[in-house]
Amino acid sequence: xxxxxxxxPSLSVQEGRIxxxxxxxxxxxxDYFLWYKKYPAEGPTFLISISSIKDKNEDGRFTVFLNKSxxxxxxxxxxxxxxxxxxxxxxxxxxxxxxxxxxxxxxVSS
Amino acid sequence: xxxxxxxxxxxxxxRGQQVTLRCSPKSGHDTVSxxxxxxxxxxxxIFQYYEEEERQRGNFPDRFSGHQFPNYSSELNVNxxxxxxxxxxxxxxxxxxxxxxYNSPLHFGNGTRLTVT
Numbered sequence: 001x002x003x004x005x006x007x008x009p010s011l012s013v014q015e016g017r018i019x020x021x022x023x024x025x026x027x028x029x030x031d032y033f034l035w036y037k038k039y040p041a042e043g044p045t046f047l048i049s050i051s052s053i054k055d056k057n058e059d060g061r062f063t064v065f066l067n068k069s070x071x072x073x074x075x076x077x078x079x080x081x082x083x084x085x086x087x088x089x090x091x092x093x094x095x096x097x098x099x100x101x102x103x104x105x106x107x108v109s110s
Numbered sequence: 111x112x113x114x115x116x117x118x119x120x121x122x123x124x125r126g127q128q129v130t131l132r133c134s135p136k137s138g139h140d141t142v143s144x145x146x147x148x149x150x151x152x153x154x155x156i157f158q159y160y161e162e163e164e165r166q167r168g169n170f171p172d173r174f175s176g177h178q179f180p181n182y183s184s185e186l187n188v189n190x191x192x193x194x195x196x197x198x199x200x201x202x203x204x205x206x207x208x209x210x211x212y213n214s215p216l217h218f219g220n221g222t223r224l225t226v227t
Contacts, residue, residue, distance in 0.1 A: 043221055044216075091152075097158055
């Protein structure tokens, strides 16, 4: 029973364009959502988060959008850079530990 | 500012053996969580420690146990290793606040790669 789903295993984008990574969740008790980035041989690194009382949070090139009615969130990266190539994990929590999706591998080509 | 450190980085064990993995949290953090990441999967929550007590546990058997020390460092022990225990084990630290750490971003170490043969 996957409570956090990232249905696209991979995404390829050209440098300078927008990358959109998607995430769906099933548990309506989740109220805090995060995105993590992971490079090979390193642990996941916190990128950006959003509380359920907001529908958008922005940090530089990264913006997270939350649609509570659709139980959907997305991460927008604009403009995409080759250094953004990594695995991106969506994670969510309510009154419980963080639950992670399976990840989406983003490849940004120059 | 020291981040989360884990040791060892790699480990090879034989089925049936026992293993201990170690973690030092980020400076200033008091809560440690352990995750297992199998190949092609996202990290799966094992358990969380605060004030030397297990606060929450994921869907893992009793073969997985842990400990937190007064200096906030932590150990993960796995007994009777199975081939399926081969994975990357990630330690994450955070701050406990108002009865939980669930709205505090986790800071991860680079993990311990465990191979069971």
